[in-house]
Amino acid sequence: MAPPARFQEIIDSESKIEPSDWMPEGYRKTLIRQIAQHAHSEVIGMQPEGNWITRAPSLHRKAILMAKVQDEAGHGLYLYSAAETLGVKRNDLQELLHQGKHKYSSIFNYPTLSWADMGTIGWLVDGAAITNQVMLTRCSYGPYSRAMVRICKEESFHQRQGYELLIRLCQGSEEQKAMAQDAIDRWWWPSLMMFGPNDSDSPHTEQSMAWKIKRVTNDDLRQQFVDMTVPQADYLGLRIPDPDLKWNEERGHYDFGPIDWEEFWRVVRGSGPMNRDRVEHKKRAWDEGTWVREAASAHAAKQQRRAA
Amino acid sequence: MTYDVPVAPGEKAELEERVEGSSEGWPMWEVFVRARRGISHVHIGSLHAPDARTALQNARDVYTRRGEGVSVWVVPSSEVSAFEPEAAAEYVDANEKVYRLATTYEIPEEVGQM
Numbered sequence: 001m002a003p004p005a006r007f008q009e010i011i012d013s014e015s016k017i018e019p020s021d022w023m024p025e026g027y028r029k030t031l032i033r034q035i036a037q038h039a040h041s042e043v044i045g046m047q048p049e050g051n052w053i054t055r056a057p058s059l060h061r062k063a064i065l066m067a068k069v070q071d072e073a074g075h076g077l078y079l080y081s082a083a084e085t086l087g088v089k090r091n092d093l094q095e096l097l098h099q100g101k102h103k104y105s106s107i108f109n110y111p112t113l114s115w116a117d118m119g120t121i122g123w124l125v126d127g128a129a130i131t132n133q134v135m136l137t138r139c140s141y142g143p144y145s146r147a148m149v150r151i152c153k154e155e156s157f158h159q160r161q162g163y164e165l166l167i168r169l170c171q172g173s174e175e176q177k178a179m180a181q182d183a184i185d186r187w188w189w190p191s192l193m194m195f196g197p198n199d200s201d202s203p204h205t206e207q208s209m210a211w212k213i214k215r216v217t218n219d220d221l222r223q224q225f226v227d228m229t230v231p232q233a234d235y236l237g238l239r240i241p242d243p244d245l246k247w248n249e250e251r252g253h254y255d256f257g258p259i260d261w262e263e264f265w266r267v268v269r270g271s272g273p274m275n276r277d278r279v280e281h282k283k284r285a286w287d288e289g290t291w292v293r294e295a296a297s298a299h300a301a302k303q304q305r306r307a308a
Numbered sequence: 309m310t311y312d313v314p315v316a317p318g319e320k321a322e323l324e325e326r327v328e329g330s331s332e333g334w335p336m337w338e339v340f341v342r343a344r345r346g347i348s349h350v351h352i353g354s355l356h357a358p359d360a361r362t363a364l365q366n367a368r369d370v371y372t373r374r375g376e377g378v379s380v381w382v383v384p385s386s387e388v389s390a391f392e393p394e395a396a397a398e399y400v401d402a403n404e405k406v407y408r409l410a411t412t413y414e415i416p417e418e419v420g421q422m
Contacts, residue, residue, distance in 0.1 A: 077355060089332075297334070297358045303361070
Protein backbone atom coordinates (compact mmCIF):
# COMPACT_ATOMS: atom_id res chain seq x y z
CA MET A 1 0.00 0.00 0.00
CA ALA A 2 1.28 3.48 -0.86
CA PRO A 3 2.31 5.47 2.24
CA PRO A 4 -0.37 8.19 1.90
CA ALA A 5 -3.10 5.54 1.62
CA ARG A 6 -1.67 3.70 4.62
CA PHE A 7 -1.63 6.98 6.60
CA GLN A 8 -5.29 7.57 5.77
CA GLU A 9 -6.17 3.99 6.65
CA ILE A 10 -4.61 4.40 10.11
CA ILE A 11 -6.47 7.68 10.66
CA ASP A 12 -9.79 6.23 9.46
CA SER A 13 -9.52 3.17 11.66
CA GLU A 14 -8.98 5.26 14.83
CA SER A 15 -5.52 3.76 15.22
CA LYS A 16 -2.48 5.96 16.02
CA ILE A 17 0.26 7.41 13.84
CA GLU A 18 3.70 6.66 15.30
CA PRO A 19 6.95 8.59 14.71
CA SER A 20 8.40 6.16 12.15
CA ASP A 21 5.25 6.27 9.96
CA TRP A 22 5.00 8.29 6.78
CA MET A 23 2.93 11.42 7.36
CA PRO A 24 1.98 14.45 5.25
CA GLU A 25 4.33 17.39 5.78
CA GLY A 26 1.37 19.56 6.85
CA TYR A 27 0.39 17.03 9.52
CA ARG A 28 3.93 17.01 10.89
CA LYS A 29 4.25 20.79 10.92
CA THR A 30 0.82 21.35 12.43
CA LEU A 31 1.68 18.94 15.23
CA ILE A 32 5.08 20.54 15.87
CA ARG A 33 3.47 23.97 16.12
CA GLN A 34 0.67 22.79 18.36
CA ILE A 35 2.76 20.58 20.66
CA ALA A 36 5.42 23.31 20.98
CA GLN A 37 2.81 25.93 21.86
CA HIS A 38 1.35 23.49 24.38
CA ALA A 39 4.80 22.80 25.91
CA HIS A 40 5.63 26.53 26.07
CA SER A 41 2.28 27.10 27.82
CA GLU A 42 3.14 24.61 30.54
CA VAL A 43 6.56 26.18 31.08
CA ILE A 44 5.37 29.81 31.07
CA GLY A 45 2.40 28.68 33.16
CA MET A 46 4.74 28.12 36.09
CA GLN A 47 5.22 31.88 36.51
CA PRO A 48 1.77 33.14 37.56
CA GLU A 49 1.68 30.58 40.38
CA GLY A 50 5.37 30.74 41.20
CA ASN A 51 4.53 34.35 42.05
CA TRP A 52 2.63 33.16 45.16
CA ILE A 53 4.83 30.36 46.52
CA THR A 54 6.64 32.58 49.02
CA ARG A 55 3.35 34.16 50.12
CA ALA A 56 1.18 31.05 50.51
CA PRO A 57 -0.85 31.38 53.72
CA SER A 58 0.25 28.03 55.22
CA LEU A 59 2.96 25.44 54.84
CA HIS A 60 0.34 22.99 53.51
CA ARG A 61 -0.76 25.40 50.75
CA LYS A 62 2.86 26.19 49.94
CA ALA A 63 3.68 22.48 49.49
CA ILE A 64 0.62 22.06 47.23
CA LEU A 65 1.62 25.04 45.10
CA MET A 66 5.19 23.83 44.73
CA ALA A 67 3.98 20.36 43.71
CA LYS A 68 1.69 21.93 41.11
CA VAL A 69 4.42 24.12 39.65
CA GLN A 70 6.74 21.09 39.54
CA ASP A 71 4.04 19.15 37.66
CA GLU A 72 3.86 21.92 35.09
CA ALA A 73 7.61 21.70 34.48
CA GLY A 74 7.13 17.95 33.99
CA HIS A 75 4.24 18.52 31.57
CA GLY A 76 6.47 20.82 29.55
CA LEU A 77 9.05 18.04 29.41
CA TYR A 78 6.58 15.36 28.26
CA LEU A 79 5.38 17.68 25.52
CA TYR A 80 8.80 18.77 24.28
CA SER A 81 9.67 15.05 24.12
CA ALA A 82 6.56 14.39 22.04
CA ALA A 83 7.55 17.24 19.70
CA GLU A 84 11.07 15.83 19.39
CA THR A 85 9.70 12.58 17.96
CA LEU A 86 8.75 14.72 14.93
CA GLY A 87 12.35 15.63 14.22
CA VAL A 88 12.81 18.96 15.99
CA LYS A 89 15.16 19.78 18.85
CA ARG A 90 13.93 21.00 22.20
CA ASN A 91 16.54 23.75 22.36
CA ASP A 92 15.40 25.04 18.98
CA LEU A 93 11.78 25.21 20.13
CA GLN A 94 12.81 27.00 23.28
CA GLU A 95 14.92 29.45 21.29
CA LEU A 96 11.87 30.24 19.13
CA LEU A 97 9.93 31.01 22.31
CA HIS A 98 12.73 33.27 23.55
CA GLN A 99 12.84 35.09 20.21
CA GLY A 100 9.09 35.68 20.33
CA LYS A 101 8.50 33.58 17.19
CA HIS A 102 6.52 30.97 19.10
CA LYS A 103 3.55 31.76 21.29
CA TYR A 104 2.02 30.19 24.38
CA SER A 105 -1.50 30.29 25.73
CA SER A 106 -2.53 33.92 26.25
CA ILE A 107 -4.11 33.16 29.61
CA PHE A 108 -0.65 33.38 31.18
CA ASN A 109 -0.34 37.01 30.12
CA TYR A 110 -2.70 38.04 32.91
CA PRO A 111 -1.31 38.87 36.37
CA THR A 112 -2.05 36.95 39.58
CA LEU A 113 -3.11 39.72 41.95
CA SER A 114 -4.46 37.90 45.00
CA TRP A 115 -4.31 34.55 46.80
CA ALA A 116 -7.79 33.75 45.47
CA ASP A 117 -6.22 33.70 41.99
CA MET A 118 -4.42 30.48 42.98
CA GLY A 119 -7.76 28.79 43.54
CA THR A 120 -9.40 30.34 40.50
CA ILE A 121 -6.56 29.34 38.17
CA GLY A 122 -6.77 25.74 39.37
CA TRP A 123 -10.55 25.66 39.01
CA LEU A 124 -11.08 27.65 35.78
CA VAL A 125 -7.77 27.71 33.90
CA ASP A 126 -6.82 24.11 34.64
CA GLY A 127 -10.48 23.15 34.25
CA ALA A 128 -10.45 24.61 30.73
CA ALA A 129 -7.11 22.93 30.03
CA ILE A 130 -8.50 19.55 31.12
CA THR A 131 -11.54 19.95 28.87
CA ASN A 132 -9.20 20.34 25.91
CA GLN A 133 -6.64 17.80 27.02
CA VAL A 134 -9.16 15.02 27.62
CA MET A 135 -10.13 15.49 23.98
CA LEU A 136 -6.45 15.39 22.99
CA THR A 137 -5.95 11.96 24.58
CA ARG A 138 -7.85 10.79 21.47
CA CYS A 139 -5.50 12.66 19.12
CA SER A 140 -4.26 10.59 16.18
CA TYR A 141 -0.56 11.13 16.94
CA GLY A 142 0.58 8.44 19.41
CA PRO A 143 3.28 10.31 21.38
CA TYR A 144 1.03 13.38 21.85
CA SER A 145 -1.92 11.26 22.89
CA ARG A 146 0.19 9.34 25.43
CA ALA A 147 1.60 12.55 26.90
CA MET A 148 -1.98 13.76 27.34
CA VAL A 149 -2.98 10.67 29.31
CA ARG A 150 -0.21 11.31 31.83
CA ILE A 151 -0.94 15.02 31.98
CA CYS A 152 -4.69 14.57 32.51
CA LYS A 153 -4.09 12.36 35.55
CA GLU A 154 -2.00 15.10 37.14
CA GLU A 155 -4.25 17.98 36.08
CA SER A 156 -7.08 16.52 38.10
CA PHE A 157 -5.07 17.32 41.25
CA HIS A 158 -4.57 20.86 39.96
CA GLN A 159 -8.24 21.51 39.46
CA ARG A 160 -9.42 19.90 42.68
CA GLN A 161 -6.93 21.69 44.91
CA GLY A 162 -7.99 24.99 43.32
CA TYR A 163 -11.68 24.38 43.84
CA GLU A 164 -11.10 23.27 47.43
CA LEU A 165 -9.07 26.42 48.06
CA LEU A 166 -12.05 28.48 46.87
CA ILE A 167 -14.49 26.52 49.04
CA ARG A 168 -12.37 27.47 52.05
CA LEU A 169 -12.30 31.14 51.04
CA CYS A 170 -16.05 31.17 50.40
CA GLN A 171 -16.71 29.69 53.83
CA GLY A 172 -14.45 32.33 55.40
CA SER A 173 -14.89 36.02 56.18
CA GLU A 174 -16.72 38.53 53.99
CA GLU A 175 -13.33 39.83 52.83
CA GLN A 176 -12.22 36.36 51.78
CA LYS A 177 -15.42 35.75 49.85
CA ALA A 178 -15.06 39.15 48.17
CA MET A 179 -11.51 38.20 47.20
CA ALA A 180 -12.81 35.01 45.57
CA GLN A 181 -15.52 36.97 43.71
CA ASP A 182 -12.96 39.47 42.45
CA ALA A 183 -10.81 36.62 41.15
CA ILE A 184 -13.62 34.98 39.19
CA ASP A 185 -14.62 38.41 37.83
CA ARG A 186 -11.13 38.77 36.36
CA TRP A 187 -10.53 35.18 35.19
CA TRP A 188 -13.91 34.14 33.76
CA TRP A 189 -13.69 35.75 30.34
CA PRO A 190 -9.99 35.04 29.73
CA SER A 191 -10.77 31.40 30.62
CA LEU A 192 -13.49 31.24 27.94
CA MET A 193 -11.02 32.78 25.47
CA MET A 194 -8.64 29.88 26.13
CA PHE A 195 -10.69 27.73 23.76
CA GLY A 196 -9.68 29.97 20.87
CA PRO A 197 -11.69 31.88 18.23
CA ASN A 198 -15.23 30.92 17.27
CA ASP A 199 -15.39 28.02 14.82
CA SER A 200 -16.40 30.43 12.04
CA ASP A 201 -13.06 32.29 12.55
CA SER A 202 -10.89 29.22 13.00
CA PRO A 203 -9.57 28.39 9.53
CA HIS A 204 -7.42 25.42 10.56
CA THR A 205 -10.04 23.56 12.56
CA GLU A 206 -11.41 21.66 9.58
CA GLN A 207 -8.03 20.22 8.56
CA SER A 208 -7.09 19.41 12.16
CA MET A 209 -10.39 17.60 12.64
CA ALA A 210 -9.88 15.66 9.39
CA TRP A 211 -6.45 14.55 10.61
CA LYS A 212 -7.97 13.80 14.03
CA ILE A 213 -5.39 16.00 15.73
CA LYS A 214 -8.38 17.85 17.12
CA ARG A 215 -11.57 15.91 17.89
CA VAL A 216 -14.00 18.62 19.06
CA THR A 217 -14.32 22.23 17.81
CA ASN A 218 -13.46 25.32 19.89
CA ASP A 219 -17.09 26.34 20.37
CA ASP A 220 -18.22 22.87 21.41
CA LEU A 221 -15.41 22.60 23.96
CA ARG A 222 -16.24 26.06 25.30
CA GLN A 223 -19.90 25.09 25.70
CA GLN A 224 -18.89 21.89 27.48
CA PHE A 225 -16.74 23.93 29.88
CA VAL A 226 -19.48 26.49 30.63
CA ASP A 227 -22.07 23.75 31.26
CA MET A 228 -19.72 22.00 33.65
CA THR A 229 -18.60 25.14 35.49
CA VAL A 230 -21.81 27.09 36.18
CA PRO A 231 -23.15 24.63 38.81
CA GLN A 232 -19.71 24.63 40.45
CA ALA A 233 -19.86 28.45 40.76
CA ASP A 234 -23.37 28.13 42.21
CA TYR A 235 -22.09 25.76 44.88
CA LEU A 236 -19.44 28.28 45.86
CA GLY A 237 -22.06 31.03 45.96
CA LEU A 238 -20.05 33.07 43.45
CA ARG A 239 -21.53 35.10 40.62
CA ILE A 240 -20.30 34.53 37.05
CA PRO A 241 -19.72 37.98 35.52
CA ASP A 242 -22.02 37.52 32.52
CA PRO A 243 -25.51 39.10 32.54
CA ASP A 244 -26.50 36.97 29.52
CA LEU A 245 -25.71 33.67 31.19
CA LYS A 246 -28.84 31.52 31.51
CA TRP A 247 -30.00 27.95 31.14
CA ASN A 248 -31.56 27.23 27.75
CA GLU A 249 -34.09 24.45 28.26
CA GLU A 250 -34.51 23.89 24.53
CA ARG A 251 -30.81 23.47 23.78
CA GLY A 252 -30.03 21.72 27.03
CA HIS A 253 -27.06 24.08 27.49
CA TYR A 254 -26.26 27.40 29.11
CA ASP A 255 -26.40 30.43 26.82
CA PHE A 256 -23.66 32.95 27.43
CA GLY A 257 -22.76 36.47 26.30
CA PRO A 258 -20.40 37.52 23.50
CA ILE A 259 -16.65 37.27 24.03
CA ASP A 260 -14.46 40.36 23.58
CA TRP A 261 -12.36 39.08 20.70
CA GLU A 262 -10.55 42.40 20.38
CA GLU A 263 -9.07 41.82 23.81
CA PHE A 264 -8.17 38.26 22.83
CA TRP A 265 -6.23 39.34 19.73
CA ARG A 266 -4.63 42.25 21.56
CA VAL A 267 -3.18 39.83 24.13
CA VAL A 268 -2.21 37.24 21.48
CA ARG A 269 -0.34 39.95 19.58
CA GLY A 270 1.70 40.86 22.65
CA SER A 271 -0.14 43.69 24.41
CA GLY A 272 -1.49 41.78 27.41
CA PRO A 273 -0.57 42.99 30.89
CA MET A 274 2.26 40.46 31.34
CA ASN A 275 3.51 39.42 27.85
CA ARG A 276 6.87 41.15 28.07
CA ASP A 277 7.54 40.09 31.69
CA ARG A 278 6.79 36.44 31.03
CA VAL A 279 9.26 36.04 28.16
CA GLU A 280 11.92 38.17 29.83
CA HIS A 281 11.65 36.12 33.02
CA LYS A 282 11.90 32.89 31.01
CA LYS A 283 15.04 34.08 29.21
CA ARG A 284 16.60 35.26 32.46
CA ALA A 285 15.93 31.90 34.13
CA TRP A 286 17.58 30.13 31.17
CA ASP A 287 20.62 32.43 31.18
CA GLU A 288 21.06 32.29 34.93
CA GLY A 289 20.88 28.50 34.80
CA THR A 290 23.76 28.26 32.32
CA TRP A 291 26.32 27.53 35.06
CA VAL A 292 24.17 24.64 36.35
CA ARG A 293 24.05 23.02 32.92
CA GLU A 294 27.77 23.60 32.38
CA ALA A 295 28.57 22.14 35.81
CA ALA A 296 26.44 19.06 35.11
CA SER A 297 28.19 18.52 31.77
CA ALA A 298 31.63 18.99 33.36
CA HIS A 299 30.77 16.56 36.15
CA ALA A 300 29.52 13.96 33.67
CA ALA A 301 32.73 14.32 31.63
CA LYS A 302 34.86 13.94 34.78
CA GLN A 303 33.00 10.77 35.85
CA GLN A 304 33.51 9.35 32.37
CA ARG A 305 37.26 10.07 32.46
CA ARG A 306 37.59 8.42 35.86
CA ALA A 307 35.70 5.34 34.74
CA ALA A 308 37.89 4.98 31.63
CA MET B 309 -8.33 25.19 26.04
CA THR B 310 -7.03 25.11 22.54
CA TYR B 311 -3.37 24.66 21.81
CA ASP B 312 -3.60 25.02 18.07
CA VAL B 313 -2.03 28.40 17.55
CA PRO B 314 -4.72 30.99 16.80
CA VAL B 315 -4.21 32.82 13.54
CA ALA B 316 -5.52 36.39 13.55
CA PRO B 317 -7.77 37.51 10.68
CA GLY B 318 -5.54 38.61 7.80
CA GLU B 319 -2.45 36.88 9.17
CA LYS B 320 -0.77 33.82 7.72
CA ALA B 321 0.15 30.81 9.83
CA GLU B 322 3.92 30.64 10.20
CA LEU B 323 4.94 27.02 9.87
CA GLU B 324 8.71 27.34 9.55
CA GLU B 325 11.04 26.42 12.38
CA ARG B 326 14.27 28.19 11.54
CA VAL B 327 16.41 28.88 14.55
CA GLU B 328 19.54 30.87 15.13
CA GLY B 329 21.59 30.80 18.31
CA SER B 330 20.26 27.54 19.68
CA SER B 331 22.64 25.16 21.47
CA GLU B 332 22.90 21.44 20.82
CA GLY B 333 21.85 20.31 24.30
CA TRP B 334 22.34 16.99 26.09
CA PRO B 335 21.70 13.57 24.54
CA MET B 336 18.28 11.97 24.88
CA TRP B 337 17.47 8.96 27.07
CA GLU B 338 14.50 6.61 26.93
CA VAL B 339 12.91 5.88 30.31
CA PHE B 340 11.38 2.52 31.30
CA VAL B 341 9.49 2.00 34.55
CA ARG B 342 8.42 -1.19 36.35
CA ALA B 343 5.11 -0.22 37.94
CA ARG B 344 5.26 -3.01 40.55
CA ARG B 345 7.02 -6.30 41.21
CA GLY B 346 6.05 -9.12 38.87
CA ILE B 347 5.59 -7.07 35.70
CA SER B 348 7.97 -5.86 33.01
CA HIS B 349 9.52 -2.44 32.63
CA VAL B 350 7.41 -0.38 30.24
CA HIS B 351 8.52 2.61 28.17
CA ILE B 352 7.12 5.73 29.81
CA GLY B 353 8.87 8.64 28.09
CA SER B 354 12.19 10.30 27.46
CA LEU B 355 14.39 13.12 28.74
CA HIS B 356 17.73 14.87 28.19
CA ALA B 357 20.71 14.39 30.50
CA PRO B 358 24.53 14.55 30.31
CA ASP B 359 25.03 11.00 31.67
CA ALA B 360 23.19 7.92 32.94
CA ARG B 361 23.32 8.91 36.57
CA THR B 362 21.75 12.32 35.95
CA ALA B 363 19.25 10.71 33.59
CA LEU B 364 18.16 8.37 36.40
CA GLN B 365 17.84 11.22 38.86
CA ASN B 366 15.77 13.24 36.41
CA ALA B 367 13.65 10.19 35.53
CA ARG B 368 12.87 9.70 39.20
CA ASP B 369 11.82 13.34 39.56
CA VAL B 370 9.81 13.51 36.37
CA TYR B 371 8.21 10.09 36.00
CA THR B 372 7.82 8.60 39.49
CA ARG B 373 6.59 11.44 41.68
CA ARG B 374 3.37 9.65 42.56
CA GLY B 375 4.54 6.11 43.20
CA GLU B 376 4.32 5.09 39.52
CA GLY B 377 7.22 2.68 39.77
CA VAL B 378 9.50 0.46 41.84
CA SER B 379 12.35 0.31 39.31
CA VAL B 380 13.61 2.63 36.57
CA TRP B 381 15.83 1.98 33.53
CA VAL B 382 17.34 4.63 31.28
CA VAL B 383 18.81 3.82 27.85
CA PRO B 384 20.50 6.27 25.45
CA SER B 385 17.98 6.84 22.65
CA SER B 386 20.79 6.47 20.11
CA GLU B 387 21.35 2.88 21.31
CA VAL B 388 17.85 1.71 20.47
CA SER B 389 17.60 -0.39 17.31
CA ALA B 390 14.14 -0.98 15.93
CA PHE B 391 12.29 -3.33 13.59
CA GLU B 392 8.65 -3.00 12.67
CA PRO B 393 7.00 -6.23 11.51
CA GLU B 394 3.95 -4.19 10.51
CA ALA B 395 5.97 -2.34 7.88
CA ALA B 396 7.50 -5.60 6.66
CA ALA B 397 4.14 -7.39 6.45
CA GLU B 398 4.12 -7.37 2.66
CA TYR B 399 7.23 -9.58 2.67
CA VAL B 400 6.47 -11.83 5.62
CA ASP B 401 2.81 -12.24 6.46
CA ALA B 402 2.65 -14.00 9.82
CA ASN B 403 -1.07 -14.55 9.33
CA GLU B 404 -0.38 -16.94 6.44
CA LYS B 405 1.03 -19.45 8.91
CA VAL B 406 -2.20 -20.07 10.76
CA TYR B 407 -1.01 -23.54 11.79
CA ARG B 408 1.01 -21.71 14.46
CA LEU B 409 -2.18 -20.67 16.20
CA ALA B 410 -3.77 -22.93 18.84
CA THR B 411 -7.27 -22.01 17.69
CA THR B 412 -6.82 -23.69 14.26
CA TYR B 413 -6.99 -27.17 15.82
CA GLU B 414 -10.42 -28.68 16.44
CA ILE B 415 -10.68 -30.81 19.54
CA PRO B 416 -13.87 -32.88 20.03
CA GLU B 417 -16.15 -31.55 22.71
CA GLU B 418 -16.14 -34.78 24.72
CA VAL B 419 -12.38 -34.37 25.28
CA GLY B 420 -13.16 -31.32 27.35
CA GLN B 421 -11.11 -28.21 28.01
CA MET B 422 -7.64 -28.21 26.42
